[in-house]
Amino acid sequence: MNEVISTFIALIPVTLAQSLILSFVVLAIMIPFRILSFPDLTSEGAYPLGGAVCAIAMVSGVPAYLAIPLAVVAGFVAGCATALIHLRFKIHTLLAGILVTTMLYSVNLRILGKPNVPLFKETKLFDYLDLGKGMNNLEKILIVGLLMGVVGFGLRLWFMTERGIAMRAVGDNPDMAEAQGNNVDRAIFLGVGAAGGCAALSGSLMVQSQAFVDVNMGIGLLINALAALMIGETILGRRKISQQLLAPFVGSLIYYQLISFCLAAGLAPSDLKIATGIFVLVMLGAPILKGKRNTTRLAKESIRE
Amino acid sequence: MLRSRPALLDVIASWTDPFLSAPRAADSFPNKWAPEMLNITNLRRTFFAGTADEKVALDGLSLSLGKGEFGVIIGSNGAGKSTLLNAISGALQVDEGTIAIADDDVTRMPVHDRARHVARVFQDPMKGTASGMTIAENMLLAELRTSKARLKPGLTRKRLDNYREQLSYLKLGLEDRMDTQVSLLSGGQRQSLSLVMAVIKEPDILLLDEHTAALDPRTANLVLNATLRAVSALKLTTLMVSHNMQHAVDYGNRILMLEAGKVKLDISGAEKKGVSVQSLTNHFAIKSDRMLLGA
Ligand SMILES: Nc1ncnc2c1ncn2[C@@H]1O[C@H](COP(=O)(O)OP(=O)(O)OP(=O)(O)O)[C@@H](O)[C@H]1O
Numbered sequence: 001m002n003e004v005i006s007t008f009i010a011l012i013p014v015t016l017a018q019s020l021i022l023s024f025v026v027l028a029i030m031i032p033f034r035i036l037s038f039p040d041l042t043s044e045g046a047y048p049l050g051g052a053v054c055a056i057a058m059v060s061g062v063p064a065y066l067a068i069p070l071a072v073v074a075g076f077v078a079g080c081a082t083a084l085i086h087l088r089f090k091i092h093t094l095l096a097g098i099l100v101t102t103m104l105y106s107v108n109l110r111i112l113g114k115p116n117v118p119l120f121k122e123t124k125l126f127d128y129l130d131l132g133k134g135m136n137n138l139e140k141i142l143i144v145g146l147l148m149g150v151v152g153f154g155l156r157l158w159f160m161t162e163r164g165i166a167m168r169a170v171g172d173n174p175d176m177a178e179a180q181g182n183n184v185d186r187a188i189f190l191g192v193g194a195a196g197g198c199a200a201l202s203g204s205l206m207v208q209s210q211a212f213v214d215v216n217m218g219i220g221l222l223i224n225a226l227a228a229l230m231i232g233e234t235i236l237g238r239r240k241i242s243q244q245l246l247a248p249f250v251g252s253l254i255y256y257q258l259i260s261f262c263l264a265a266g267l268a269p270s271d272l273k274i275a276t277g278i279f280v281l282v283m284l285g286a287p288i289l290k291g292k293r294n295t296t297r298l299a300k301e302s303i304r305e
Numbered sequence: 306m307l308r309s310r311p312a313l314l315d316v317i318a319s320w321t322d323p324f325l326s327a328p329r330a331a332d333s334f335p336n337k338w339a340p341e342m343l344n345i346t347n348l349r350r351t352f353f354a355g356t357a358d359e360k361v362a363l364d365g366l367s368l369s370l371g372k373g374e375f376g377v378i379i380g381s382n383g384a385g386k387s388t389l390l391n392a393i394s395g396a397l398q399v400d401e402g403t404i405a406i407a408d409d410d411v412t413r414m415p416v417h418d419r420a421r422h423v424a425r426v427f428q429d430p431m432k433g434t435a436s437g438m439t440i441a442e443n444m445l446l447a448e449l450r451t452s453k454a455r456l457k458p459g460l461t462r463k464r465l466d467n468y469r470e471q472l473s474y475l476k477l478g479l480e481d482r483m484d485t486q487v488s489l490l491s492g493g494q495r496q497s498l499s500l501v502m503a504v505i506k507e508p509d510i511l512l513l514d515e516h517t518a519a520l521d522p523r524t525a526n527l528v529l530n531a532t533l534r535a536v537s538a539l540k541l542t543t544l545m546v547s548h549n550m551q552h553a554v555d556y557g558n559r560i561l562m563l564e565a566g567k568v569k570l571d572i573s574g575a576e577k578k579g580v581s582v583q584s585l586t587n588h589f590a591i592k593s594d595r596m597l598l599g600a
Pocket residue numbers: 352353360361362380381382383384385386387388389
């Protein structure tokens with residue numbers, strides 16, 4: 001037992017850095033799903049896309065601080081593609097996201113030219129902060145933490161503006177929002193695009209953190225992000241927009257520590273997926289089993305078709 | 306334009322005052338020379354065109370409404386009343402014909418652009434509000450109907466004070482629940498809120514589609530009276546769909562009877578004052594007789 005604890009503690013810094021980076025994916029799940037009622041899977045493709053764009057840019061000599069925005073723009077475009085497919089062809093949002101993710105796999109391979117590319121000598125974003133030897137994880141934690149703070153604060157401000165409040169109305173009651181003079185399509189493009197951008201941001205940070213990019217790096221990511229979101233929402237609630245915005249970050253931090261603990265306790269990594277799947281299932285299903293049907297917004301969430 | 310605040314507050318204040326009865330068909334409606342607010346010509350809309358289920362919902366309907374006129378639309382189920390209102394608001398595209406509001410051709414204008422002209426209260430209290438958002442946020446959305454949402458702070462202190470004051474006159478206690486989610490309100494409270502939201506920025510045309518039909522009789526009466534007061538005090542150009550013949554006789558200055566996607570009967574002016582529920586039902590009866598005879 002002591003060994004488990006000490007392994008877990010030793011893993012805390014690296015897990016923390018990891019979970020901060022991945023919290024942007026959780027945010028990318030939350031925004032379309034919770035704010036726009038537009039359940040979306042584009043992140044699974046936008047995340048490796050961000051990684052690929054960032055890595056190739058850096059390999060070609062673009063500095064990290066420009067490669068990352070480039071990746072974010074690519075992710076934004078991917079999100080817009082999903083929104084366009086849904087709005088223009090009336091294809092279900094989930095299917096639209098799967099289509100884009102599938103196509104992005106080929107795109108990512110084209111961008112990379114091969115399934116994986118190392119990033120050894122390039123200067124990563126984290127190299128701009130030098131706290132001395134053995135402080136790698138702390139550097140990552142500080143830099144990504146700062147980014148997270150900026151993004152979180154920016155979102156908080158955005159959702160206090162007229163346009164931010166109007167965007168929430170689009171998710172809550174699109175017909176009403178439109179009848180009150182809001183361009184529903186534009187809000188969806190913006191929101192789903194921003195989510196793609198967040199996922200790409202996460203991907204671009206991850207490839208720099210692990211010093212390589214792999215075209216398969218997004219696989220299975222979504223279920224983790226969803227589990228993290230559930231945890232955050234369960235702990236914080238989601239009545240207020242501030243709670244809803246904080247939930248992805250808090251959820252991510254806790255979820256990945258839990259995973260780390262499970263691994264330290266000897267759970268085979270290959271069994272993680274089913275454990276996570278069961279966990280999400282329980283989180284989604286428990287309220288229904290308890291008979292509180294009305295409180296499970298998630299399970300009966302109106303899905304826009 | 307937003308009317309000066311005191312006037313608007315007076316209107317709202319009088320809405321729920323039990324000692325004030327609803328205004329009857331008033332003599333104060335504008336005469337025939339009032340400028341036109343709504344002009345609809347030859348509107349046509351067919352559902353499932355070219356199939357066995359083909360249904361002509363609007364069949365070359367024309368109608369014009371002067372500024373400040375209040376038309377009550379009656380007609381049997383499926384006559385095309387809701388379809389007409391949907392066409393005016395833009396929720397439904399028409400196949401043919403034109404719609405102009407305040408001399409602005411809106412026929413092909415998307416709903417969100419048309420919103421600066423049109424406000425609407427639906428039959429279903431769920432439809433007119435964002436139920437997952439707070440009362441204050443809903444009020445803000447309504448205030449933004451006629452303008453573009455900007456990158457400026459939304460719920461400012463000044464706005465909140467305004468909303469609180471406007472809602473306080475409803476005497477439903479909503480002003481103390483500004484941060485309450487609308488989903489927690491009763492149907493009547495929500496419909497009253499919808500009504501305030503519809504008139505907070507005076508629309509060029511107000512559309513009411515059986516907006517009291519889902520409420521219990523007492524609440525329905527309250528909301529109806531509130532509506533009538535707002536319409537008459539703000540002189541709003543209004544179209545109200547009702548299944549209640551007595552309402553058509555008592556309120557507004559025009560009765561528009563729809564049948565099979567056309568205006569079958571358009572009663573206004575002196576003729577409107579002489580009309581009774583009996584004479585209106587006779588029209589319905591004549592219609593069904595004719596149908597029986599296959600004419
Ligand atoms: N979205 C639609 N798709 C197909 N048919 C429709 C649609 N909307 C209306 N209709 C048809 O058009 C006709 C007119 O319907 P509408 O809803 O306008 O009637 P209404 O006068 O409002 O009736 P009610 O008094 O029942 O509300 C009906 O035959 C209806 O079946």
